[in-house]
Amino acid sequence: MTGALKKTFNLAVTVNGEAWSAEVPIEETLLEFLRNRLHLTGTKRSCESEVCGACTVLVDGRTVSACSYLAFEAHGKTVLSIEGVARGENLDPLQEAFIRNIGAQCGYCTPGQIMAAKALLMENPDPTREQIAKWLGGNICRCGAYGAIAQSILEAAQEYRK
Amino acid sequence: MMQRATTGGCPYKADTKNFEMLQSLQLVQPTTVAEASGALADFGEKAKIYAGGAELLLLFRNGLLDAEILVDVKKIERLHRIEIDNGTLKIGACVTHHALEKNELARAQAPALAYAESQVANVRVRNQGTLGGNLAFNDPHSDPGTVLLIHDASVIIGNSSGERPIALGNFLVDMYATALESGDLLLGIDVPQLPPGMKSGYWRLHRYQRPTLGVAAGVSMTNGILDEARLAVGCVGPKAERLTKLETKLKGTKLSDAKRILADEKEYLRELLRPVDDLLGSAEYKLYMAGVMLGSALEEAGRNGHDRRS
Numbered sequence: 001m002t003g004a005l006k007k008t009f010n011l012a013v014t015v016n017g018e019a020w021s022a023e024v025p026i027e028e029t030l031l032e033f034l035r036n037r038l039h040l041t042g043t044k045r046s047c048e049s050e051v052c053g054a055c056t057v058l059v060d061g062r063t064v065s066a067c068s069y070l071a072f073e074a075h076g077k078t079v080l081s082i083e084g085v086a087r088g089e090n091l092d093p094l095q096e097a098f099i100r101n102i103g104a105q106c107g108y109c110t111p112g113q114i115m116a117a118k119a120l121l122m123e124n125p126d127p128t129r130e131q132i133a134k135w136l137g138g139n140i141c142r143c144g145a146y147g148a149i150a151q152s153i154l155e156a157a158q159e160y161r162k
Numbered sequence: 163m164m165q166r167a168t169t170g171g172c173p174y175k176a177d178t179k180n181f182e183m184l185q186s187l188q189l190v191q192p193t194t195v196a197e198a199s200g201a202l203a204d205f206g207e208k209a210k211i212y213a214g215g216a217e218l219l220l221l222f223r224n225g226l227l228d229a230e231i232l233v234d235v236k237k238i239e240r241l242h243r244i245e246i247d248n249g250t251l252k253i254g255a256c257v258t259h260h261a262l263e264k265n266e267l268a269r270a271q272a273p274a275l276a277y278a279e280s281q282v283a284n285v286r287v288r289n290q291g292t293l294g295g296n297l298a299f300n301d302p303h304s305d306p307g308t309v310l311l312i313h314d315a316s317v318i319i320g321n322s323s324g325e326r327p328i329a330l331g332n333f334l335v336d337m338y339a340t341a342l343e344s345g346d347l348l349l350g351i352d353v354p355q356l357p358p359g360m361k362s363g364y365w366r367l368h369r370y371q372r373p374t375l376g377v378a379a380g381v382s383m384t385n386g387i388l389d390e391a392r393l394a395v396g397c398v399g400p401k402a403e404r405l406t407k408l409e410t411k412l413k414g415t416k417l418s419d420a421k422r423i424l425a426d427e428k429e430y431l432r433e434l435l436r437p438v439d440d441l442l443g444s445a446e447y448k449l450y451m452a453g454v455m456l457g458s459a460l461e462e463a464g465r466n467g468h469d470r471r472s
Contacts (some may be wrong), residue, residue, distance in 0.1 A: 005188040005231065026232065027184040027222075049220055050287050051371055062260075062289045068219045069290065072189070116285070138284020138371070 009072035015040070016084025024071045031055050031066035033074075034081055042082035042111045053139030056112035057081045063119045082111035085118065093159035094118060097152035105143030113139050117153045125160040127153070184222050191234045195349065199321040201233045203345035209233050211347055213241075213256050216283075216291035217299045235347060241294070243350075244268065251353040255294025259306075260285070262293060272313060272353050274362040274378060278305040281364075283371045294348045297330070300401060302337045303372035303442070308396030309364045311404045312380045313356060318349040325349060337400040356380050357390065363463045365455050366397075373397045374442040375451050379459035388412050388420065388464070393456060398448035399436035405456075407434075417464050421457040428453060 012021045015038060022037060034040045034057070046054035048067045055066040058080040059073075066081075085092045094114050097103065104110040113136065120127055120135045127135070132150050141149060190209075192198040202209055212218055212232035221227040235241060241256035244265050251271045253262065262268050263280040282288050282296075282305050296306055297317060307330065316327045319342065330351075333341045342348065356362055362380040366373045373396075380392035391412045396402030408427050412420055431452060437445035 005190050007186075007188050009189065025183075025186070026189045027187040029184070029219075032183065048223055050216060050283065050290075053284070053286065056286060063286045064290055065286045068215065068223070070215060070219070073215075119285070135285055138286055 009075065011072055011075050013071075013074045013076070014078045016079070016081060026070065026072060028071045029067055030057065030059075030064070030069045030071045030074055030079070033071040034066060034079075040081050040083050044108055044111060046108070047140075051138070051140070052109070053112040053116060053136075054109050056115040056139065058115055058119055061119065061122060063116055080115070080118075082114060085114060092118070093156040094121070094152065097156040097159075098149070101148045101152045101155070103145060103148040103152035105141075105145050109139060109141045109143075113141065113149055117149075117156070120153070121157055121160045125157055127157060129154065184219070185228070186230070187222075188231045189234060190231065191237045193237045193239075195238060195240075195320045195325075195347065196322045198233055198235050198238060198347055199345045201231075202347065203322070205231050205233075206344065211235055211295075211298065213295040214258060214291040215295075216287050217295060217301065241349060246271065249355050251355075253293055253351045253353065255298075255348045255350050256292045257294075259283075259288035259291050259293065259296070263288060271355060272309070272362075274364040274380075275306060275309045275313070275353065278309045278364040278366075278376070278378075281305055281366055281368075281373075287371075293351060297333070297351065298340055298342060298348045300334050300336075300338055300340050301372075302400055302402075303374075303397050304402075305364070305366060305373055305376050305396070307334060308376040308394045308402040309362075309378040310351065310353060311394035311402055312362060312378045312392040313353045315351055315353045317351050319346050320349040321345045321347070327352065331404055334401045356392075357382060360390065360392070361463050362392075363459060365459050365462075367451055367455065369442065372442070375448055375455060376402070377452065377455040377459045379456070379463040381460060381463040383417065383464045386417055388415055388417060388460075391420075391460060393459070395431075395435055395452050395456070397442075398445075398452055399438055403434050405431070405434065412460075417460065420460050424453055424457050424460075 008023045011024050034043050044054035046052045050065040050068050056063050057066045060077045094117050116139045132153050190201050209231040210229040212234045236256050241254040243254045245252050259279045259282045269276040310330050315330045317333045318325055318327050360380045360382045365377045367375040375398055376396040378394040382389040391409050393405040437448040439445050
C-alpha cells in the first residue's frame with residue numbers, strides 16, 4: 001500500500017564509513033544533513049542550482065549536488081564527502097596533487113573539484129585532459145585555477161592506476 | 163535526534179537557524195502505477211510527481227511551486243527498465259540521463275539520443291535527473307526531446323484506469339506544459355528504430371549548461387540525393403518541433419541544394435519555432451543559428467551520422 005504521508009523519514013546512512021541514523025524532515029537536503037547535523041562543513045553551499053559543483057559529494061560512488069538532493073534519498077546508501085577522502089593521516093593522491101600543483105586559490109570550490117575528480121578516476125583511472133575538462137565542466141572555479149586542477153587530476157590518475 | 167548507529171549518542175544538535183530550508187514537504191512512496199495515480203488524484207494540485215528531483219527542487223528553491231506533497235514514483239519497479247521489445251527501445255520514465263548515456267541498447271538503437279543524454283547539464287544532474295522527468299517538465303532549454311522527435315517516439319501515460327500512448331509531439335504542448343492530466347503519470351518512452359540506413363545526429367549550441375539551440379537530424383541518402391530527412395529543432399522557442407514541411411521539401415533533392423532550400427524557409431522556421439529573446443540570445447540570433455546548424459547537421463548526418471561517443 002501507499003502508506004500514510006510522511007513528514008519525516010527515518011534515515012539510515014553511511015557517511016565516510018560511519019553509520020548514522022536520524023529522523024529527518026522530507027525537505028532536508030543532503031547538504032543540510034552533512035553540514036548542520038554532522039558538522040561536516042567541507043561540502044560547500046554555493047549556487048543551490050546544480051550548476052557550480054561546490055556541494056559535490058558521492059552517493060554510492062556517483063556525484064550528486066548535495067544542495068539539491070534530499071537527504072532521505074541517501075537511505076541505505078553510502079555517502080562520501082571530502083572529509084572521508086583521506087585514509088587517516090594519508091591524504092588521497094588527489095589531495096596530494098592539488099597541494100603540489102596549487103590546484104586551488106581561494107579553495108571554496110576545491111572539495112567539490114576533488115569529489116568530482118574522485119568519481120571520474122574511480123570510473124576511468126586513465127582520463128585524457130579533454131575527458132577531465134568535460135567531466136569537470138560542472139565544477140566552477142571562479143579563481144580560474146583550471147589548469148592546475150587538470151594537472152593535479154592527471155598526476156593523481158597515475159597513482160590511481162598503480 | 164541524530165544517532166551514530168554503531169555507538170549511539172549524538173555529538174551535535176541540528177543547527178538550522180542560519181539556513182534557508184526548502185518549504186515543508188510530505189512524502190508518499192507508491193509502489194504501483196494505480197497507487198501513484200490515486201495519490202495524485204486525491205491530493206490534486208498540492209502533490210507533485212517526484213522522480214530525480216533535479217528540476218523540481220530548483221522550482222521549490224526559487225519559490226515557483228507551492229506544492230506540499232511529493233509523490234515519489236521511484237519505487238515503481240517498471241519505471242526503471244530499459245529494454246528492446248519488437249524493435250522498439252522502451253525506456254522507463256525513471257531511467258536517468260547517465261544510465262541512458264551509458265546504456266548499450268540505447269547507444270545501438272538511438273546513438274543520437276545517447277549522445278544528447280551525455281550532453282545534458284553536468285554529470286551530477288545526469289546522475290540524478292530522469293528522462294521522464296525531463297520530458298514531463300518540458301523546459302524549453304532541454305536536449306533529449308529534440309532527438310526523440312526524429313525517432314517518432316511516443317510516451318506512455320498511465321493512471322488508475324489504464325495506460326495510453328501519445329506521440330511525443332502531442333505530449334509536448336507548450337513550454338512547461340504537457341498532455342498529462344490530473345492523476346496521470348508518465349510511465350515510459352517508446353523509441354522506434356530509425357528507417358534502415360538512416361544516419362542520425364544531434365548538435366547543440368550552448369554557452370551555459372542549458373542549451374541555446376539543439377538540432378537533431380536523421381538522413382537517408384543515395385548518391386548525394388536525400389531520400390528522407392528527419393529534422394527537429396529545440397530550445398529556441400516554447401518547445402521542440404519536428405520540421406515536417408521542410409522535410410517534405412528536401413525529399414529527393416541534392417544535399418548541395420539543401421542549404422539554399424533552408425535559407426528560403428526562414429519564415430517557416432520563424433512561425434514554427436517561435437523563437438524568443440532571452441538570456442541565451444535574441445530570437446533573430448537563434449533563428450539564424452538554427453538555419454546554420456540545420457545545414458551542417460544535414461551534411462554531417464548525411465556523411466557519417468553521428469556515432470560520437472562521450
